[in-house]
Amino acid sequence: xxxxxxxxxxxxxxxxxxxxxxxxxxxxxxxxxxxxxxxxxxxxxxxxxxxxxxxxxxxxxxxxxxxxxxxxxxxxxxxxxxxxxxxxxxxxxxxxxxxxxxxxxxxxxxxxxxxxxxxxxxxxxxxxxxxxxxxxxxxxxxxxxxxxxxxxxxxxxxxxxxxxxxxxxxxxxxxxxxxxxxxxxxxxxxxxxxxxxxxxxxxxxxxxxxxxxxxxxxxxxxxxxxxxxxxxxxxxxxxxxxxxxxxxxxxxxxxxxxxxxxxxxxxxxxxxxxxxxxxxxxxxxxxxxxxxxxxxxx
Amino acid sequence: xxxxxxxxxxxxxxxxxxxxxxxxxxxxxxxxxxxxxxxxxxxxxxxxxxxxxxxxxxxxxxxxxxxxxxxxxxxxxxxxxxxxxxxxxxxxxxxxxxxxxxxxxxxxxxxxxxxxxxxxxxxxxxxxxxxxxxxxxxxxxxxxxxxxxxxxxxxxxxxxxxxxxxxxxxxxxxxxxxxxxxxxxxxxxxxxxxxxxxxxxxxxxxxxxxxxxxxxxxxxxxxxxxxxxxxxxxxxxxxxxxxxxxxxxxxxxxxxxxxxxxxxxxxxxxxxxxxxxxxxxxxxxxxxxxxxxxxxxxxxxxxxxxxxxxxxxxxxxxxxxxxxxxxxxxxxxxxxxxxxxxxxxxxxxxxxxxxxxxxxxxxxxxxxxxxxxxxxxxxxxxxxxxxxxxxxxxxxxxxxxxxxxxxxxxxxxxxxxxxxxxxxxxxxxxxxxxxxxx
Numbered sequence: 001x002x003x004x005x006x007x008x009x010x011x012x013x014x015x016x017x018x019x020x021x022x023x024x025x026x027x028x029x030x031x032x033x034x035x036x037x038x039x040x041x042x043x044x045x046x047x048x049x050x051x052x053x054x055x056x057x058x059x060x061x062x063x064x065x066x067x068x069x070x071x072x073x074x075x076x077x078x079x080x081x082x083x084x085x086x087x088x089x090x091x092x093x094x095x096x097x098x099x100x101x102x103x104x105x106x107x108x109x110x111x112x113x114x115x116x117x118x119x120x121x122x123x124x125x126x127x128x129x130x131x132x133x134x135x136x137x138x139x140x141x142x143x144x145x146x147x148x149x150x151x152x153x154x155x156x157x158x159x160x161x162x163x164x165x166x167x168x169x170x171x172x173x174x175x176x177x178x179x180x181x182x183x184x185x186x187x188x189x190x191x192x193x194x195x196x197x198x199x200x201x202x203x204x205x206x207x208x209x210x211x212x213x214x215x216x217x218x219x220x221x222x223x224x225x226x227x228x229x230x231x232x233x234x235x236x237x238x239x240x241x242x243x244x245x246x247x248x249x250x251x252x253x254x255x256x257x258x259x260x261x262x263x264x265x266x267x268x269x270x271x272x273x274x275x276x277x278x279x280x281x282x283x284x285x286x287x288x289x290x291x292x293x294x295x296x297x298x
Numbered sequence: 299x300x301x302x303x304x305x306x307x308x309x310x311x312x313x314x315x316x317x318x319x320x321x322x323x324x325x326x327x328x329x330x331x332x333x334x335x336x337x338x339x340x341x342x343x344x345x346x347x348x349x350x351x352x353x354x355x356x357x358x359x360x361x362x363x364x365x366x367x368x369x370x371x372x373x374x375x376x377x378x379x380x381x382x383x384x385x386x387x388x389x390x391x392x393x394x395x396x397x398x399x400x401x402x403x404x405x406x407x408x409x410x411x412x413x414x415x416x417x418x419x420x421x422x423x424x425x426x427x428x429x430x431x432x433x434x435x436x437x438x439x440x441x442x443x444x445x446x447x448x449x450x451x452x453x454x455x456x457x458x459x460x461x462x463x464x465x466x467x468x469x470x471x472x473x474x475x476x477x478x479x480x481x482x483x484x485x486x487x488x489x490x491x492x493x494x495x496x497x498x499x500x501x502x503x504x505x506x507x508x509x510x511x512x513x514x515x516x517x518x519x520x521x522x523x524x525x526x527x528x529x530x531x532x533x534x535x536x537x538x539x540x541x542x543x544x545x546x547x548x549x550x551x552x553x554x555x556x557x558x559x560x561x562x563x564x565x566x567x568x569x570x571x572x573x574x575x576x577x578x579x580x581x582x583x584x585x586x587x588x589x590x591x592x593x594x595x596x597x598x599x600x601x602x603x604x605x606x607x608x609x610x611x612x613x614x615x616x617x618x619x620x621x622x623x624x625x626x627x628x629x630x631x632x633x634x635x636x637x638x639x640x641x642x643x644x645x646x647x648x649x650x651x652x653x654x655x656x657x658x659x660x661x662x663x664x665x666x667x668x669x670x671x672x673x674x675x676x677x678x679x680x681x682x683x684x685x686x687x688x689x690x691x692x693x694x695x696x697x698x699x700x701x702x703x704x705x706x707x708x709x710x711x712x713x714x715x716x717x718x719x720x721x722x723x724x725x726x727x728x729x730x731x732x733x734x735x736x
Binding site (some may be wrong): 145 | 336339340341342344346385408409410411412414426439440441442443445446448449450453493494495520522523524525527529530547548550552555556571659683
């Protein structure tokens, strides 16, 4: 992967359209309220929230006072800086081993696929991995995860369909502890954040890990679909309240969606993006890089 | 939710600003629309769709008669709401039936939209309607997808036709032959989730379309989708000619603006909505519910409805005539109070308003005071109600005794009535628009 990796490639479609819009904007030559309105619209059409877009534009406006805003590069650089600063407001915590990572999220965001890819990523770092099949709810979720475990050549701990997910986690954590495994990845059933009983179930799973494996670093990653709109904020807030999130995995960035909500996530909630999913193959996963993301975004 | 609260507050803001003026002008429409725009964007309505929508609605709103019982802001919101309903509707919870069986339904959409679960839900629905559905497994890519459909099929008590990882077109053709042989009247094809820009995979769907005669092509869309919903729907529709849309995961707290975007760019009906993980969690689509969800102000809308119900058109007309003739009496004044009561009383009314911070002086809407006013007016003779000027001090004492109030309160009421009359006189020069005289 060169200087600009897959994230950049994945965002290229985004880049083309945003850059094109920006160029068209500068051709109009007049810098007034209409200019800022259009700039704001460009951000909003990339799923940046209205509030964050307004904030960003206000910052650009402030910085630009007294300067000639007719210069395309100047504004682009300014925007880049502001956006990158926003992303850097939430630094990614260092990984320590042994560690347990629990993946949570709403239905259909790509949790199971992500775990397959993340398992592979750790294996390539020379780490030993155990996967816990704690999505015992969705039809064939365990089968799906098992196929990924085989692809990544890692161990999987599973029970029957419909069994208690906390029990699966207990087994996975105990065996990982006994074997001295570096990383435990926990797959959980997709759940809408508004379903209180399901969020309680998640808290129970959270407690099992904390209680059974206090010496391990315990991280909880929220998996978010880049196609999602403003609801991403609501998801992050409520999952964070339930289990205290440590990071975000942004999936499906290989489509035409831009995932602009991450600026609000990092800026307002201070939850960092850790990984980015850019395809269905096992190595279609990248560590998140703020500079690269913004470079591709604008 | 903070999101809703802020919207309510902003709305509240317009309400108070617009109430003061009491006239629906271009400027006021623009003010209200600015807030509507934010509401739409926060609900994930595509920005271009939102802009066009607001332009269209603003044009329609200018010069529209303001309903007697509404203030201008409410009127704007009502127009917006009506237009949203018209644009998203009509809902069409009917699946087309092929003239020659079997009817073939092909599901399509992005990864994780909820196609496989939906297949089970549709199968169950069709069975309930007395149909004999067959499920066909054509997701040959995602690990264990066929397995998942089998489990779903089992739950829906529906047979699943699968041929492993051979091409979906071939499997579909064989499935239709099988359905004919076995007497299945509907074939539901589950396909792999795919990106709309994945040319090879989009071709695969076109191949299915060529291989069998497809009756319905249902685009499945996650209701939480953001701005990109437009691109996705446009591309799927352009390549396949989608016949209907199903929105999934509406049991969350998403405002679901993608719905408006998709309807606007494809023009295809929203057939069903998915509202849960159980196979029975499939509902017809109601545009009116979706509209208030997108606007995030269901309460304001029901308030507007109530206001409309409480004051009939005839009553409103009578009132207007009386204003014109300056023959507004205490009886009419009482009618206004009754109308307010019909709306559930002042406190119910207040509670329905966003943020409950509307600029109505608290004393004005004290329910006990309304009751007392009622008692006072009812203690008058009909003659007194029509000609309040004849109420002298002895009459006042009698009325006070009869209504269990004091002479001061009667003086207060008469003074207020005079003010209302004066206000009406001033408004007469306008276009006869009026609100409740409080």
